[in-house]
Amino acid sequence: METMKKEQLAKFFEKYAIYVILLAMIVVMSILRPESFLSVNNFTNIMRQMSVIGVMSLGVTFCIITAGTDLSGGSVVAVSSIVAAIFASTEDQGGVMILVAILAAILAGAIAGLLNGLVIAYGKVPPFIATLGMMSIARGIAMILSGGGPIGSFTEPFNEIGSGMIGGFLPYPVIIFAICSFLAYTLLHKSKFGTYVYAIGGNENAALVSGLSVNKVKTAVYVLAGIFYGVAAIVLTSRQQAGIPSVGIGYDMEAITCAIIGGSSFSGGIGTIGGNIVGAIRCYKWTPTGKPL
Amino acid sequence: MTEDRKYNGCFLPLSVSLNIIIASLNQICKGFFIDKKQVLKKAQEMEQAMAIKTPNLEQLIVNLSGGNQQKALIGRWLLTEPEVFIIDEPTRGIDVGAKSEIHKLMTNLAKQGKGIIMISSELPEIWGMSDRIMVMREGKLTGILDAKEASPEKILAYATQQVSNIKTKEVS
Numbered sequence: 100m101e102t103m104k105k106e107q108l109a110k111f112f113e114k115y116a117i118y119v120i121l122l123a124m125i126v127v128m129s130i131l132r133p134e135s136f137l138s139v140n141n142f143t144n145i146m147r148q149m150s151v152i153g154v155m156s157l158g159v160t161f162c163i164i165t166a167g168t169d170l171s172g173g174s175v176v177a178v179s180s181i182v183a184a185i186f187a188s189t190e191d192q193g194g195v196m197i198l199v200a201i202l203a204a205i206l207a208g209a210i211a212g213l214l215n216g217l218v219i220a221y222g223k224v225p226p227f228i229a230t231l232g233m234m235s236i237a238r239g240i241a242m243i244l245s246g247g248g249p250i251g252s253f254t255e256p257f258n259e260i261g262s263g264m265i266g267g268f269l270p271y272p273v274i275i276f277a278i279c280s281f282l283a284y285t286l287l288h289k290s291k292f293g294t295y296v297y298a299i300g301g302n303e304n305a306a307l308v309s310g311l312s313v314n315k316v317k318t319a320v321y322v323l324a325g326i327f328y329g330v331a332a333i334v335l336t337s338r339q340q341a342g343i344p345s346v347g348i349g350y351d352m353e354a355i356t357c358a359i360i361g362g363s364s365f366s367g368g369i370g371t372i373g374g375n376i377v378g379a380i381r382c383y384k385w386t387p388t389g390k391p392l
Numbered sequence: 393m394t395e396d397r398k399y400n401g402c403f404l405p406l407s408v409s410l411n412i413i414i415a416s417l418n419q420i421c422k423g424f425f426i427d428k429k430q431v432l433k434k435a436q437e438m439e440q441a442m443a444i445k446t447p448n449l450e451q452l453i454v455n456l457s458g459g460n461q462q463k464a465l466i467g468r469w470l471l472t473e474p475e476v477f478i479i480d481e482p483t484r485g486i487d488v489g490a491k492s493e494i495h496k497l498m499t500n501l502a503k504q505g506k507g508i509i510m511i512s513s514e515l516p517e518i519w520g521m522s523d524r525i526m527v528m529r530e531g532k533l534t535g536i537l538d539a540k541e542a543s544p545e546k547i548l549a550y551a552t553q554q555v556s557n558i559k560t561k562e563v564s
Binding site for chain 1: 394399400401402403404405406410414415417418421424425426468
């Protein structure tokens, strides 16, 4: 009886430890800094700050579960951001350009992801090397496209994406993060695609002999990551109200950190979207005052 | 079925149920999403048919013994409803009890009319299980024996290509 209980407790912690620790962090912060930490305003800020990295880390989680990694995130975000800025700052007739900007940014991310995926899956280049290359390439393209300087002065509706709120406390970026999380969750945990992703990460050779199209799934994973980078870039560009070619340096590492803290394993086959979201919240810079930096 | 379970058989960090259904997932669930109930049903069917000893189907397969891993793998391929099995070293690294269970499983499959090609380097296993034995040596077929006429001596003779010696002995 005793051992049964112990076992159950151990299992519970194995599964939910990250959530428990997050809860503990929140409780401790609330006790230590009740005046600055415990306010709607503060939570709104935390959520808004983490949403860009959060969306990125969703894509990275997929890559890491297939036993890969993606270092190109920050640079791809920069390219998508510039692309979005170019379209969003052109003369607008009735809001069409905003839609074009959004789609173009996502497309730019997807293309970068596709290149990553093709090189990794069909070229058999290790993900670390391939995405390291993409990191430099994408940064260069961002510099060329922007001419080296920031691109700004968007129309008001585009700026709304990053700064607007529903009901004064729920910022749009958080809603976008929530939608992306839901999509990622459905893909990873409810679809056949997700099962294949786990299988490939678990044992690529076995996946191959079990008749899975390993290369296609791997490519799709990196395209998916690229799409998430595109979405993150839109939020980021709108929040900064400018497309800056040097933006996002180090974001890739933070996104990977989010995924790892969230319980994903570099050896592949392990990781959840729920854990990843908690990882993203925990990755946010907790300061002594309890306020965002 | 592979001879190297760890290298290209099991998905070690994943659950038993996923290991069982992965090869037939396309047949079990049509469309984009996973039908959890159907998947669980199929996995349970196989768990019972193969008598896999596991606390539950969500247990990670890495925690199972070699014999139970092997049974799960047979279950995986059984689910794809093949007519012919090619099984490479079915009892490598497996304890004696599980060995005989796997042999029983294979006999049952054969009784159901499935063809089984078993590749093995264990003499007693070959002698005990087979209807027909093909002996190979350095990539070349050296002899085909019926179960009735086969004996460990003959199999070994073909495997080492000392057939002429035996024949001369029989004559003298």
